Amino acid sequence: MAPNPPDPEEIPEVCRDVLIKYTEYVMKLGLTLYELLSEALGLNPNHLEDIECAEGLFLAGHYYPACPKPEFTLGLSGHTDSGFLTILQQDQIGGLQVFHEHKWVDVPFLPGALIVNIGDLMQLITNDKFNSVLHRVLAKNVGPRISVACLFRMQFQKAESRLYGPIKELLSEENPPIYREPSRNEYVAYLYNKGLDGTSLLSQYFKVQKE
DSSP states (O other): OOOOOOOGGGHHHHHHHHHHHHHHHHHHHHHHHHHHHHHHTTSOTTHHHHTTTTSEEEEEEEEEOOOSOGGGOOSEEEEOOSSSEEEEEEOTTOOEEEEETTEEEEOOOOTTOOEEEEOHHHHHHTTTSSOOOOEEEOOOSSOOEEEEEEEEEOOTTSOTTOBOOOOGGGOOSSSOOSBOOOBHHHHHHHHHHHOSSSSOTTSSTTBOOOO
């Protein structure tokens, strides 16, 4: 016998409990990914966690209704994520594309799979060892398309003067810093002033100026 559906008044509480449990699993996955990325950089497995890359976790749900004329619009314009990592769950509708080898490539739906994007902050602190991914979402004439993005980003409650620069252990004479060390406040201000213009947050502004 099928279980009784929840009372309508209980639905908000049920949804809240599901989101809390989901974010707990995402955090565990994120910490595992940070360990693997730290080791790939030749660092202690706890390095990225120790420098607070897992302190800020933001969850965003996206709902794209079916569009009768998708060729005349765009679901979400090309952009890179501003944080360290993004863990994305998308449904079978698809629509996500990444920019690869000078062209847009579909990211197909794979049951049970999650999509992991490197963000601009990860590119900055690893001095281009890992690169952020330019991506967009196309509108579809079927739907709705639903996705949930969990973004690991800087902790906004931390001091505005906190600096974010290339990890010192990765730098050398042969590998000098590509980026300067912006403060949290400067990084966030530039992020919101720039908007989604189809380029990475790191395109020019945060790079070390060569003499």
